[in-house]
Amino acid sequence: MMKGYKPILFKLHIVIILLLFMMLAHPAIAEAKSNKLNFQIQKKTIVIDPGHGGYDKGAKGPDGTFEKNVTMELARVLAAELEKTYKVILTRTDDYWIDILKRTAMANHLNADMFISIHTGGSFLHQASGISLYYYEKVSTSALMLETESMEGTKSSNFKERWSNVQGRHQKNSKIFAERILNSLKKKIGKTVEYNTEIQGAPLMVLEGADTPAILIEIGYITNPKEEKSLNDINVLSDIAEKIKNGIDDFFEKAP
Numbered sequence: 063m064m065k066g067y068k069p070i071l072f073k074l075h076i077v078i079i080l081l082l083f084m085m086l087a088h089p090a091i092a093e094a095k096s097n098k099l100n101f102q103i104q105k106k107t108i109v110i111d112p113g114h115g116g117y118d119k120g121a122k123g124p125d126g127t128f129e130k131n132v133t134m135e136l137a138r139v140l141a142a143e144l145e146k147t148y149k150v151i152l153t154r155t156d157d158y159w160i161d162i163l164k165r166t167a168m169a170n171h172l173n174a175d176m177f178i179s180i181h182t183g184g185s186f187l188h189q190a191s192g193i194s195l196y197y198y199e200k201v202s203t204s205a206l207m208l209e210t211e212s213m214e215g216t217k218s219s220n221f222k223e224r225w226s227n228v229q230g231r232h233q234k235n236s237k238i239f240a241e242r243i244l245n246s247l248k249k250k251i252g253k254t255v256e257y258n259t260e261i262q263g264a265p266l267m268v269l270e271g272a273d274t275p276a277i278l279i280e281i282g283y284i285t286n287p288k289e290e291k292s293l294n295d296i297n298v299l300s301d302i303a304e305k306i307k308n309g310i311d312d313f314f315e316k317a318p
């Protein structure tokens with residue numbers, strides 16, 4: 063009995079070594095290794111906030127387009143674009159109002175890695191145009207008073223105290239995040255439109271309570287007849303969404 067034991071043990075060693083070799087050389091394992099970065103990106107949670115909703119229609123275009131509908135449409139297109147890579151949550155999924163502070167509180171409770179509030183510009187000047195990116199800054203770099211700032215909704219002091227100024231420690235990353243989106247929007251992809259884009263720091267309440275990198279993006283001026291038209295064009299919205307996604311990917315890939 064003892065005589066046959068050693069060769070069996072020896073063969074077992076060979077079998078184990080062969081199995082290990084086969085496992086390591088397996089294409090699925092090699093692929094998993096190379097996809098490590100993608101896998102890390104997949105775990106990120108992004109909260110998209112379609113501005114306004116319900117009784118709060120936002121700005122209105124000369125042709126009667128409401129900002130609340132454009133923000134919802136872009137949020138949907140952007141969510142579809144991002145869902146391939148990220149976990150995406152919308153603060154509202156239809157035409158109803160949510161308190162400004164609850165929007166960021168939602169992102170905080172979900173431990174979101176990013177918060178994006180979507181708006182359009184509205185100006186009495188019909189020639190005002192372009193895309194503006196905002197990050198939170200206590201003292202405004204511009205004299206502009208934004209609608210989101212004056213629109214406090216049904217303000218809850220609990221939320222206000224709890225999350226007050228948490229954005230301060232994310233300010234640097236929020237600015238970098240805005241810059242990544244800016245760079246991406248400036249890049250031309252094929253046939254696409256060229257956008258006038260700028261970044262500003264502003265004391266925006268909708269960003270103040272976000273405990274994560276957060277930006278507000280104004281995608282063109284709904285009060286500009288030409289831009290109102292393009293904001294109703296699904297191709298333009300898809301193009302903007304694709305570029306925002308590229309900026310987000312870039313932000314996470316080079317994350318500090």
Ligand SMILES: [Zn+2]
Nearest residue numbers: 113120181182
């Ligand atoms: Zn707005």
